[in-house]
Amino acid sequence: MITILSGSPRKNSNTLRVAKAIQQHIQSLNNEETAHVIDFNQFDIPSMNAGRVDPNNLTEFQANLFNSCKESDLIFVLTPEYNWFPSAEIIQMVHTMAAPAFKDMWNNKVFATCGTSNGRGGRMPAVQLSYTINKILNVFNCESMVSPKIFESQFTDKAIDENGFSLGNSEYMAGLEAFVAFNLKLKSRWLNT
Numbered sequence: 001m002i003t004i005l006s007g008s009p010r011k012n013s014n015t016l017r018v019a020k021a022i023q024q025h026i027q028s029l030n031n032e033e034t035a036h037v038i039d040f041n042q043f044d045i046p047s048m049n050a051g052r053v054d055p056n057n058l059t060e061f062q063a064n065l066f067n068s069c070k071e072s073d074l075i076f077v078l079t080p081e082y083n084w085f086p087s088a089e090i091i092q093m094v095h096t097m098a099a100p101a102f103k104d105m106w107n108n109k110v111f112a113t114c115g116t117s118n119g120r121g122g123r124m125p126a127v128q129l130s131y132t133i134n135k136i137l138n139v140f141n142c143e144s145m146v147s148p149k150i151f152e153s154q155f156t157d158k159a160i161d162e163n164g165f166s167l168g169n170s171e172y173m174a175g176l177e178a179f180v181a182f183n184l185k186l187k188s189r190w191l192n193t
Contacts, residue, residue, distance in 0.1 A: 002026060002035045002187075003072040005065075007079040007090035008116075011041050014156040015080050015087075015116045018176075020164025022076055022114075025180045036068050043089045045096050055101040066097070069105035074187040077133070078114045078153075079125045086115075086125040098136045106133075107142040110190050112183040114151040122152035147186055151179035 004022050008015035019037045026035040042061045045053060053062055069075055079086040097105060113129040115122030130146050137144050153159075159172035166173050 001068070001072045002033060002074045002076070003068045004035060004037045004076040005040070005069075005078060005090070005093075006037055007040050007077065007087045007093075009040055009043055009087065009089050010080075012162055013041070013080065013116075014118055014153070015078050016041070017156055017160045017162055017164055018114060018116050018151075018153045019076070019078055021160050021166075021176055022078075022164075022180055024164050025177055026184070029181075029184070036072075038065050038068055040087070040089045043092075045089075045092050047092060048095055053096050065093070066102060066105055069109075072109060073191050074110045074112065074183060076112050076114060076183070077129055078116060079129065081115045081117045081121040081125045084121075084124040086129055090125075090129065094132055094136070098140075100140070103140050103142070106136055106140060107144055108191070109142075109144040110147055110183060110187045111144065112147040112149065112151075112179070112186075114153060114179070116153040116156050118155065118157050120154050122154055123150070126150040126152065145186075145190055147183050149179055149182040149186070151176060 004019045006016045006019035023035040079090045111133050113126040115126040159169040
């Protein structure tokens with residue numbers, strides 16, 4: 001199973017467009033592969049000063065997030081770029097779920113990061129997430145890895161529609177498809193599948 005985290009809180013966001021495009025491409029390569037999109041429009045993880053997440057009493061969104069990541073071999077982490085940073089929701093997920101109670105969502109996986117933008121952008125949040133996830137894997141001694149291949153989804157709304165279908169930019173689609181193919185191959189090599 002593969003999980004695609006669409007880390008934007010906005011409804012029908014550019015990040016969700018990319019998540020749907022990745023999902024479609026995975027299924028076009030192997031229609032037996034399950035690729036599950038988690039839309040952060042449903043996000044309900046409280047900020048650290050507003051309470052904690054009880055691992056034994058997760059909300060529907062939290063349980064879906066945790067269980068999908070736990071069951072996946074490959075996790076695509078997508079975030080919009082907000083002033084050179086990942087979304088607050090992705091950061092809050094890391095603050096809350098990079099904890100011993102949630103180790104199963106980090107262990108024995110390959111993580112691939114992507115930053116999205118409606119202009120030129122996406123690199124910085126993808127790099128920052130790569131660094132942060134590597135730190136989590138180190139601290140919890142996880143047998144996982146972060147892919148060196150990131151994707152910068154630039155001018156997203158001009159390249160793919162709200163359902164993740166191409167609007168005709170062949171260069172954009174070649175980059176997206178190369179990102180997905182590389183990480184599927186990395187997952188197979190890393191996990192011997």
